[in-house]
Each structure stands twice: as structure tokens, then as C-alpha cells.
Amino acid sequence: MDEFMRELYQDRTGDPQTLAVIVVEKSKMEDAATDYFDGILLVIKDKTSKAWEIKHYEYKDMTIAMHIVNTTQINEWLANSSNRRAIDWLLNGKIIFDRNEYMKNFKEKMITFPEKERESRIGIEFSKLVRRFSDGKSLYYEGHYLDSFNQIVHALHHLARLAVIERGYHPEVTVWQQVRQIEPEIHKLYSELVTGTEPIDKRLELLLLANEFELATKVRLGSAHLISIMNEKHDAWNVDELKERVAMHDYSLDLSMLLEYLVKKGLVDIKLEETKGRTINHRKYIANSYQDMAASR
Structure with missing residues (x-):
């Protein structure tokens, strides 16, 4: 296996655009972490390279998947938690090439998880949590x-990832194992929903109440990123301005529902602005925290 791997990556290490090479080997007979291949080669290149290429190789009875990924794609996966297997490879894979200690520094950054990035990720997970919970509640009553x-299962996954990020860790593939240690109460909610013996409507009824409570306890934490963006401006925002502003943070799709939720919770206020029709008003939004700051000046 080592010789097979070496033959595949040795030419890559001579390329000045290659920053690091990571190896992940299959740990058991059926290992979904490696997409059922015997091994994964993760080749990280600088941002000028193609975003993501995959190559499959076979030698005798061994199979290898090579993922050639640039730094922009890696950062996008991290920011959006959109490829948790890759995060697992980055955290737990064996580094066999590291130009100018790129990977060493990258892993240190992943482990420290800078506060600004953490706040943005929490905002993403919270907006998805609100969306999934609201949809689940509506479907339940129908x-x-x-x-x-x-x-609701999806909502609990977002709640779990939010809890992991809040503690300063990146959510991994085994997020429920992380949550069991960090916030066992959330793990218990998931277990009760999935493995409970009561009729499904009864399990959902209890989970909706518990989820409502968890949402309420996380609302200030989860909305902090959006509120900080809203406080960048002295006046109220219309929804399209906010949509454009948060687009890079991956929760513009859930923005309308998130704003309505924060209005109900008293963290965001509505400001009406007259249109040419006079009887019809534009609806704009302003964070309560900004109004509080303005009043105290």
C-alpha cells in the first residue's frame, strides 16, 4: 500500500503549487470515511489551481481515491460544514508532505477556531436550525x-453542530459522539426521537417542546453574527440589502424566516417606510442592540 501511495503522490510533491499531501487509510472492512476505498490521498494546492479534482486508481487488489483540492475550496468546506469527511481527513489524516509547514499552521488554526469564524458558523447553523424546526413544527400540526x-432530526443535527462549534471545535463526521461528551442533553433528545418506543406523534410532541426551549436558550448566541452585521449601519436594512450582505455566509436562503423569528423574540425591530402608494409601507429591519446603543449616547 505504501509503495502504491508513494508512486501516486511523489510527482505531486515536486509541483510548487502543492502545499500538502495527506494520507487516510481504511480502518476496517467497510469504511465509509474513505468512500469504501482502501485509501484516500488528499493533495492540497494553492488557490490559483482548479477547485477540486478526483482521480480513482487501482493496483492489484487495492483502490485509492485522490482528491486534489485548492485552498479556496478547503476554506469553503470549513466555513459551510459542507464536506465533513474532508474535515475528518484534515484533522485525522497522516501528513506526508508539508511545504513551509502549511498544514501544521492550518491544523493549529482549525484547532484554535478563531472567534470571528466561529461566530459566522454559529450563525449558519442557527439559521438552518430555525428553518428545520419551523418546517417540522408546521408539518406536525398538519x-x-x-x-x-x-x-426535526435535521434540526437536532444543526443544534448538535451549533453546540460543538460553541465549545470551539469543528463538527466532525461523528458529531453525535462529540455532542455526547459536550452537551449530553442534546444527545438525549436525539436518542429519544430516534430510538424511543412511544408513538411517533408523542415523540414529536415532546421533542417540539424541548426544541423550542433549546432555540430560546441559543437565540442570542445564534443571532450574534447577523446582529453584528446589522449594527454596521446607522439605519434600518431592507431585506435585499441584508440578503446581499450575508450571501457569503451561506444563510441568505433562510434569512426571511430568521428575521421573522428574531422579530418575535424582540432582538430585531421593524421600521416602516412610506412608499409612493402611501398606504403601503416598505418593511425594514433594525437590531435592538443598535437602537439601545444609539439611545445611550
């Missing part, structure tokens, strides 16, 4: 219990 179940 009597669509299986569809509601699916949405």
Missing part, C-alpha cells in the same frame, strides 16, 4: 408525522 420527523 398531521404529516414522518415528514415532521425528518425535519
